[in-house]
Amino acid sequence: xxxxxxxxxxxxxxxxxxxxxxxxxxxxxxxxxxxxxxxxxxxxxxxxxxxxxxxxxxxxxxxxxxxxxxxxxxxxxxxxxxxxxxxxxxxxxxxxxxxxxxxxxxxxxxxxxxxxxxxxxxxxxxxxxxxxxxxxxxxxxxxxxxxxxxxxxxxxxxxxxxxxxxxxxxxxxxxxxxxxxxxxxxxxxxxxxxxxxxxxxxxxxxxxxxxxxxxxxxxxxxxxxxxxxxxxxxxxxxxxx
Amino acid sequence: xxxxxxxxxxxxxxxxxxxxxxxxxxxxxxxxxxxxxxxxxxxxxxxxxxxxxxxxxxxxxxxxxxxxxxxxxxxxxxxxxxxxxxxxxxxxxxxxxxxxxxxxxxxxxx
Ligand code: SF4
Ligand code: SF4
Ligand code: FES
Numbered sequence: 001x002x003x004x005x006x007x008x009x010x011x012x013x014x015x016x017x018x019x020x021x022x023x024x025x026x027x028x029x030x031x032x033x034x035x036x037x038x039x040x041x042x043x044x045x046x047x048x049x050x051x052x053x054x055x056x057x058x059x060x061x062x063x064x065x066x067x068x069x070x071x072x073x074x075x076x077x078x079x080x081x082x083x084x085x086x087x088x089x090x091x092x093x094x095x096x097x098x099x100x101x102x103x104x105x106x107x108x109x110x111x112x113x114x115x116x117x118x119x120x121x122x123x124x125x126x127x128x129x130x131x132x133x134x135x136x137x138x139x140x141x142x143x144x145x146x147x148x149x150x151x152x153x154x155x156x157x158x159x160x161x162x163x164x165x166x167x168x169x170x171x172x173x174x175x176x177x178x179x180x181x182x183x184x185x186x187x188x189x190x191x192x193x194x195x196x197x198x199x200x201x202x203x204x205x206x207x208x209x210x211x212x213x214x215x216x217x218x219x220x221x222x223x224x225x226x227x228x229x230x231x232x233x234x235x236x237x238x239x240x241x
Numbered sequence: 242x243x244x245x246x247x248x249x250x251x252x253x254x255x256x257x258x259x260x261x262x263x264x265x266x267x268x269x270x271x272x273x274x275x276x277x278x279x280x281x282x283x284x285x286x287x288x289x290x291x292x293x294x295x296x297x298x299x300x301x302x303x304x305x306x307x308x309x310x311x312x313x314x315x316x317x318x319x320x321x322x323x324x325x326x327x328x329x330x331x332x333x334x335x336x337x338x339x340x341x342x343x344x345x346x347x348x349x350x351x
Contacts, residue, residue: 161317164317164318165316165317165320167322196245197243197244197245197248198243198244198245199243199244200244201244201245203244203245203247203248204244204313229248232245232248233245233248233249233252235245236243236245236246236249237249
């Protein structure tokens, strides 16, 4: 199903108190994205449909949903890639509380970023000169490799460990923590390693790689977490020795 | 115990088991040439402090390693946590250790 024709779109409707899929018939268009489909339904069939988006170009990270069982950025997912059978199923992201329809509550996701110390720990004040960074050092390259995350929670929804154990901080938060650990401008090394080595930290990861498989930005949170595991164990050994 | 210590312990016990498993399999292949009898095995192990230490260490490492692994499984599948999880983990560790050491004793005691 790509141009012309009509596709069947099942959309998850409702909130925490009860929900079910509702089917819509949506006309196919050229270069149509899944987000276009959702917007069409809201504009032409049901203005009460709730969902989130902003940039439409894969920059803001707000449009992630579960499309035919797979977490995706809906603005960067073409209908023709997912509607092979002429049917699309659109649901909210997994592992986050549903507010209504396709909009999930992102609070637990961001609370875990804070718990993972995935926030900048400045060394200097605004009155001091900015510290120089050398782009070619190994640490800086590691920080850069993980830095392009746009907080979309696709990896978080893809992670079976998050689904099974609600206290696990998850791939996005730990990926950011790893980026900061390698950032010479960040002074939070001890706090980051303490969070990584604590309950729900990096050692809960099973390294099965769903995060890396599904990150639309082609980041590698699994590798970042492996780096955190090494750093955390090295720090634990140092404390003993 | 913080998670990182458990992770460390699990990796260390894996390192301990690696040569022990290799040694166990090597001796098995060597010993099985020309048939194997219980008497032959016991002849080698009974009264041997070396074999008692070899398999004793293995039993200890397995008990620690497996208890930590099962702890993760229990946490994720049964949502066990806190003291209950710690208690079950200790129980698994002690149970495996008792079974393992009893077996080692049975084949190495003179
Ligand atoms: S590699 Fe780790 S963080 Fe990534 S999906 Fe698997 S368990 Fe989750
Ligand atoms: S790591 Fe990738 S999938 Fe995960 S939140 Fe960041 S951009 Fe999204
Ligand atoms: S709408 Fe911004 S990433 Fe999709």
